[in-house]
Amino acid sequence: MNDHTCEAIIVTCIDFRFQPFINDWISKNFEPKTYDRVSWAGSIKDQEGILKQIEISHRLHHTKKAVLINHEDCGAYGAEGNPERHTHDLKEIKEKIQSQFPDMQTDLYYLHLDGTFEQI
Numbered sequence: 001m002n003d004h005t006c007e008a009i010i011v012t013c014i015d016f017r018f019q020p021f022i023n024d025w026i027s028k029n030f031e032p033k034t035y036d037r038v039s040w041a042g043s044i045k046d047q048e049g050i051l052k053q054i055e056i057s058h059r060l061h062h063t064k065k066a067v068l069i070n071h072e073d074c075g076a077y078g079a080e081g082n083p084e085r086h087t088h089d090l091k092e093i094k095e096k097i098q099s100q101f102p103d104m105q106t107d108l109y110y111l112h113l114d115g116t117f118e119q120i
Helices: 016-029 047-061 083-100
Strands: 008-012 035-039 065-071 105-111 117-119
Touching: 008 016, 008 047, 016 105, 035 047, 047 083, 065 083, 083 105
Parallel strands: 008 035, 008 065, 065 105
Antiparallel strands: 105 117
């Protein structure tokens, strides 16, 4: 029997400005050693790359939840990175996750520059 499991995979952007907010939020919402963490420029902008990471986490660690966090003023998104685009992309990848992993819950967030997490 494999006890190598975790509760969630958490996907965030690499942007240093947001790491203190993200670290604090994770520590308040998850116990240590209960999640895989992926830090990727643009967070979920490269959906194919992120879906591969989610597949690996799901297969190896039996992950039951994906937590996807995009943020305001994302350089990887550039000028197209408005709140509507982030919301669209987050909802789009959620549909793909639910199709590929029907047993996986998906939580979506948009992180503001002031550290406020807005659930999508």
